[in-house]
Amino acid sequence: MAGMGLNVDLNGELCACAKGPRNLITDVPGVRVGHVTLGGDSPLGPLHTGVTAIVPPGDCFASKLPAAAYVSNGFGKSMGLVQVNELGSLETPILMTNTLSCGACFEALVRHALTAHDEIGVETGTVNPVVMECNDGPINTIRALAVTPQDGLAAIDAAGESFAEGDVGAGAGMTCFGLKGGIGSSSRVLAFDGRDYTIGVLVLTNFGSRDCLRIDGRPIGRELAAADAAAAHDRDKGSIVAVIATDLPADSRQLKRMAKRVTIGIARCGGYIGNGSGEIVVAFSTAGRIPHWAGETHDGVTSPMIDTAPRLNDNAMDDCFRAVAAAGEEAIVSSLAHARSVVGRDGRTTWSLRDAAARAGIALDL
Numbered sequence: 001m002a003g004m005g006l007n008v009d010l011n012g013e014l015c016a017c018a019k020g021p022r023n024l025i026t027d028v029p030g031v032r033v034g035h036v037t038l039g040g041d042s043p044l045g046p047l048h049t050g051v052t053a054i055v056p057p058g059d060c061f062a063s064k065l066p067a068a069a070y071v072s073n074g075f076g077k078s079m080g081l082v083q084v085n086e087l088g089s090l091e092t093p094i095l096m097t098n099t100l101s102c103g104a105c106f107e108a109l110v111r112h113a114l115t116a117h118d119e120i121g122v123e124t125g126t127v128n129p130v131v132m133e134c135n136d137g138p139i140n141t142i143r144a145l146a147v148t149p150q151d152g153l154a155a156i157d158a159a160g161e162s163f164a165e166g167d168v169g170a171g172a173g174m175t176c177f178g179l180k181g182g183i184g185s186s187s188r189v190l191a192f193d194g195r196d197y198t199i200g201v202l203v204l205t206n207f208g209s210r211d212c213l214r215i216d217g218r219p220i221g222r223e224l225a226a227a228d229a230a231a232a233h234d235r236d237k238g239s240i241v242a243v244i245a246t247d248l249p250a251d252s253r254q255l256k257r258m259a260k261r262v263t264i265g266i267a268r269c270g271g272y273i274g275n276g277s278g279e280i281v282v283a284f285s286t287a288g289r290i291p292h293w294a295g296e297t298h299d300g301v302t303s304p305m306i307d308t309a310p311r312l313n314d315n316a317m318d319d320c321f322r323a324v325a326a327a328g329e330e331a332i333v334s335s336l337a338h339a340r341s342v343v344g345r346d347g348r349t350t351w352s353l354r355d356a357a358a359r360a361g362i363a364l365d366l
Helices: 081-087 099-116 149-157 169-173 220-227 252-260 262-268 314-338 353-360
Strands: 032-038 049-055 063-073 094-098 130-134 183-192 195-206 239-246 278-285
Touching: 032 149, 032 169, 049 099, 049 149, 049 169, 049 195, 063 081, 063 252, 081 278, 094 099, 094 149, 094 169, 099 130, 099 149, 130 195, 130 239, 130 278, 169 183, 169 195, 183 314, 195 262, 195 314, 220 353, 239 252, 239 262, 239 314, 252 262, 252 278, 252 314, 262 278, 262 314, 314 353
Parallel strands: 094 130, 239 278
Antiparallel strands: 032 049, 049 094, 063 278, 183 195, 195 239
16 A cells, blocks of 8 residues: 555654655655565565665666765665765665665666666766665565565566555565564655755664654653563664655755754654664755766767756755654654564564554554
């Protein structure tokens, strides 16, 4: 089922601006998201894994997007972030998957780019795929290496404006605050100079200690932990990776500043960025694109060397920071609210937030 955000007015005191019509990252015009979810059995055990694709509009290689990456805690195996930060640009879709499937998704993005561009590796350089990951090993049989490059390509092909949240795609085997986590998303709309702009956030949640969980300020984790002594003090040893998309004409420096504010949403939910938890964010703008062939003639078109793209003024950044923090927090909660309970590879059940609350006799309004 396609996600439509939450039904509650979460974090209204943090950011009073409106949510987008879907309350998803795809409220940013042209951005699409797709999933491939893998289940069933493998020779090594049950599968609960997959791929999630975040696909920007247009041809990302020929017309790159301003971008930045931010690593709050580097316990992670993401790919492509070094060049994103060095050059300030994104030139492929972004794939999310489990930790041991980064290579398969890297190959998928390479093949996707080679199919569209005969000149890669011949007339011009290579391509910088961006892959983000979390470890779904506690639920999924990660050693099965079930994700293939074809799954990555299928997730790109499946991308659309509406998409499911929770235990789908890359989120199929993820655990968040000791509960079933996965994919979550949210968006905020800002107005500058008489025009509306959108900031959207998508998260893959696999972090947090049960007793620390807070939802809209409520210490729901303590309530749940009191009903489940075995999970009262579980350690934060997972990860959360996030993607920010916006149609604001923000440059790489400004996008990196926005990316840092996802950590505010993490903290407001009770995350403390633990030793074994990788907190990694990629942010991109769909405005002010960067031509690959600048200063050269390609397909009969000569692109100028001097960039005259519009740029957001830093006086607008406070509003952007608040929007990112609010959308980040809500996206995390949305990943929990949409996920379903699942029986993992070892036969144990990872309860969804709704099921855990019902088992504990705790009322939720989500």
